[in-house]
Amino acid sequence: MAEFVNAAKMSELEEGKGRMVSVNDQEIALFKIDGKVYAIQEHCPHQGGPLSDGDLSGNVVMCPWHGMTYDITTGKAAPDAWDQSFKVKTYRTKIDGDDVMVEV
Template sequence: MAEFVKVASTGEIAPGQCRLVTVNGADIALFNVDGNFFALSNACTHDEGPLAEGEIAGHEVTCPWHGAKFDIRTGEVLGPPAYDAVVRYDVRVTGGDIEVAV
């Protein structure tokens, strides 16, 4: 069963920004979209590009290596060259703490 682990504080990630966090050896891209927080595996499913370094537009992140696009909320693919979704992690905010289930 997954447990929630504190990875950041809400004030550390501005809206429209992302931060790379590592939890139990997993690299996770933590996004703030209009004050809502989402977490995806940092590795693009096309060629393992770093999604935390990608361009964010609304609920979409574009991999900086080859342009694959993913829905930040679900991890689903929105554009090639990737065809598989990235892993999505559950996120909760407790007080000012952002916690990710791993």
């Protein structure tokens, strides 16, 4: 059953940047934008690139390996992505004080 698990501290996350965390053996990329935290699978479905290292532009992250782009709020390929069939898993997040929890 899915449950919210502590994944990071809000104060450790940098605005507009990704951070990889391991939660219950799942590698997840967290992104903080405007005080909200979004969570997607860490590994790009193309060839496994580390999405937490990707550049963020608004709510779109670009995979650092071959430039695939994803909307981190929906997990779908961004409108300008080179393959619209790719998508990434998203996770619900919850913020409790300084704790960032992810539903896994």
